[in-house]
Amino acid sequence: MPTDLSALLGYPAAVLTTAAFVPQAWKSWRTRDLTGISLPMYALFTLGVALWCGYGVVIGSPPVIVANGITLVLASLVLGLKIRSVSA
Amino acid sequence: MPTDLSALLGYPAAVLTTAAFVPQAWKSWRTRDLTGISLPMYALFTLGVALWCGYGVVIGSPPVIVANGITLVLASLVLGLKIRSVSA
Numbered sequence: 710m711p712t713d714l715s716a717l718l719g720y721p722a723a724v725l726t727t728a729a730f731v732p733q734a735w736k737s738w739r740t741r742d743l744t745g746i747s748l749p750m751y752a753l754f755t756l757g758v759a760l761w762c763g764y765g766v767v768i769g770s771p772p773v774i775v776a777n778g779i780t781l782v783l784a785s786l787v788l789g790l791k792i793r794s795v796s797a
Numbered sequence: 798m799p800t801d802l803s804a805l806l807g808y809p810a811a812v813l814t815t816a817a818f819v820p821q822a823w824k825s826w827r828t829r830d831l832t833g834i835s836l837p838m839y840a841l842f843t844l845g846v847a848l849w850c851g852y853g854v855v856i857g858s859p860p861v862i863v864a865n866g867i868t869l870v871l872a873s874l875v876l877g878l879k880i881r882s883v884s885a
Binding site for chain 2: 714715718719721722723724725726727728729730731732733735736737740742743744745746747748749750751753754756757758760761763764767768
């Protein structure tokens, strides 16, 4: 039953890697402490997640669009706060 | 040509979201400044990426295994440094 096992691993994987950015975005927003956050990481990551969204649209996959859409919003928030803290 | 467009978006997306963790891991390793890093984020994210690796094995997808394997090493490093900084 490879299909069942793949779903058993894939869905929790998608939920975890998406939900992970909630505590990071919340922490960054609340504390405005962005010193340990890498600007290149969030620049590359946000661009990558935006491309994943486009990929989801092209292949017509709602889960890929939704998961990456949520991550895009959260990662963009962290990126924006980091840029503001660097230029402040 | 949806296949060409999906490859055009998907491969750069995978490279970017994987490569993004290189500057973060390097910054965390070099500065040992983990104050802005969210522990719950890296705990959830590392577990999620490990599941993605398992998912890649089950569906037999080398790109999924390789991309998430690299991310797993880098995210684990940041998680380990964060745990050490919290318990120090």
